[in-house]
Amino acid sequence: MHRVEAGPLRRFTSQIFAAAGTPADIADTVAEFLVRANLCGVDSHGVIRIPEYIEEIDAGHVKPSERPRIAKQTATTGMIDGRWGFGQPSGVMAMELAVKKARKHGVGTVLAVRTNHIGRVADYTELAVRHNMIGIAMTNCGPAVAPWQGMDKLLGTNPMSFGIPAGKEDPIIADFATSASSEGKIRVMRTKGMALPPGWVLDRDGGPSTDPAVLYEGGVLQTFGIRGYMLNLVVETLGGALTGEGVSDEFKGVNGIFMQAINVKHFTSLRSFTASIDKMVKKMRSSRPAKGFTEVLVPGDPERRTMRERELNGIEINDAIWDSIMQVAKRFGVKPQTTGA
Numbered sequence: 524m525h526r527v528e529a530g531p532l533r534r535f536t537s538q539i540f541a542a543a544g545t546p547a548d549i550a551d552t553v554a555e556f557l558v559r560a561n562l563c564g565v566d567s568h569g570v571i572r573i574p575e576y577i578e579e580i581d582a583g584h585v586k587p588s589e590r591p592r593i594a595k596q597t598a599t600t601g602m603i604d605g606r607w608g609f610g611q612p613s614g615v616m617a618m619e620l621a622v623k624k625a626r627k628h629g630v631g632t633v634l635a636v637r638t639n640h641i642g643r644v645a646d647y648t649e650l651a652v653r654h655n656m657i658g659i660a661m662t663n664c665g666p667a668v669a670p671w672q673g674m675d676k677l678l679g680t681n682p683m684s685f686g687i688p689a690g691k692e693d694p695i696i697a698d699f700a701t702s703a704s705s706e707g708k709i710r711v712m713r714t715k716g717m718a719l720p721p722g723w724v725l726d727r728d729g730g731p732s733t734d735p736a737v738l739y740e741g742g743v744l745q746t747f748g749i750r751g752y753m754l755n756l757v758v759e760t761l762g763g764a765l766t767g768e769g770v771s772d773e774f775k776g777v778n779g780i781f782m783q784a785i786n787v788k789h790f791t792s793l794r795s796f797t798a799s800i801d802k803m804v805k806k807m808r809s810s811r812p813a814k815g816f817t818e819v820l821v822p823g824d825p826e827r828r829t830m831r832e833r834e835l836n837g838i839e840i841n842d843a844i845w846d847s848i849m850q851v852a853k854r855f856g857v858k859p860q861t862t863g864a
C-alpha cells in the first residue's frame with residue numbers, strides 16, 4: 524500500500540499527462556480532478572484512471588492538446604464542442620457557461636458533445652454551488668448496463684449529480700450512477716479481491732453473480748433497481764437524445780453531457796432559500812439513527828469527511844494500482860516526488 528500526499532500526487536499526475544503531449548494548464552486540470560476524486564474517497568474516478576487515459580491518448584481517442592469551444596448558444600442555452608480533448612475542461616466550460624447565463628437570466632442549460640470522460644460528476648455541480656446556484660449535471664456513457672429485467676448492454680452507467688447551496692450548513696451534494704454501481708467501483712473491488720453485493724452484475728448467461736470478474740467476461744451491470752432504470756432513461760435522453768449524440772447502443776461517444784445552473788435569486792431570496800436548506804440539513808442530521816447506525820448524514824458528508832482525513836493523512840493507493848501508474852510514469856521518465864509505503 525502506498526500513501527501519497529495530495530499535492531505531490533497532483534504534480535506527479537500532471538507531469539505524466541504533460542509528458543504525453545498535454546498542455547500544462549489542461550494537464551493540471553485533469554490532475555486536479557483525478558486527485559480530488561481520490562480525496563473525496565471516490566477512488567474509482569481518481570488516479571486509477573491515469574493508465575486508461577494514456578491508453579486513450581495512444582489510441583487517438585483523447586486528443587490531449589485540443590481545447591473545448593462554444594459551438595452555439597442563446598441567452599440561456601449553450602452547446603460545447605469538446606473536440607475530443609480531455610473531458611474535464613469541457614465539463615468545466617459547460618458548467619461555467621451555465622452559471623454565467625443563470626446569473627443574468629435565472630437558468631442556464633449547457634450541453635457538451637465530442638467529450639471524453641469527465642470523471643466525478645459532482646465536481647461540476649459543486650462549481651455551481653460555489654456561486655450559490657443549484658447545479659444539475661448528468662452524463663450518458665457507452666453501453667454497459669442492462670435494462671430492468673433484461674441482460675443486454677443497452678444503457679450507460681449514466682450518473683447524475685445535484686448540488687444545493689446551503690447557508691451555515693454544508694451544501695447537499697448528491698452524486699450517483701443510475702446503475703447499481705459505477706464500473707470503476709467494481710474495477711477497484713476486483714483489484715482488491717472483494718465480492719460484490721447481490722444485484723450489481725449479471726454473468727454472461729444473465730444469471731446473478733457477486734464475482735467482479737464476470738463483468739469483464741461477457742457479464743453486464745444492472746440498474747439500481749426499477750428506479751435506477753427510470754432515471755437512467757432520463758440521462759440517456761438528456762445526454763444522448765438532446766445532445767444529438769445518440770441513445771442506448773447507438774451512442775458511440777464517451778460522455779454526452781447535460782449541465783444546468785439555477786440561480787436561486789431569480790426565484791426567491793437567497794437568504795430564505797439557504798435558511799430552508801440549513802433547516803432541512805439540520806433536521807436530517809438530528810433524526811434519531813435507525814438500529815445499527817450511529818448518525819444520519821446528508822449527501823456530500825461522506826466525501827467531505829474523507830477529504831478532511833485524506834488531506835491530513837494522504838491518499839492510500841493499493842500496490843496493483845500504484846504499479847500500473849508507475850509503469851506509465853516510467854515510460855515517460857516521470858518520477859513521483861513523495862510517497863510512503
Ligand SMILES: NC(=O)c1ccc[n+]([C@@H]2O[C@H](COP(=O)([O-])OP(=O)(O)OC[C@H]3O[C@@H](n4cnc5c(N)ncnc54)[C@H](O)[C@@H]3O)[C@@H](O)[C@H]2O)c1
Nearest residue numbers: 641642643644680682696697698699700705820821822823
Ligand atoms: N463520468 C462518468 O462517466 C461516470 C459514470 C458513472 C459514475 N460516475 C461517478 O462515479 C462516482 C460513484 O458513483 P456511485 O453510484 O458509486 O456513488 P454511490 O452509490 O457511492 O453514491 C454516492 C452518493 O451517496 C451519498 N452518500 C453516501 N453515503 C451516504 C449516507 N450514509 N447518507 C447520505 N448520503 C450518502 C454521497 O454523498 C454521494 O452523493 C460518482 O462520483 C459519479 O459521478 C461517473
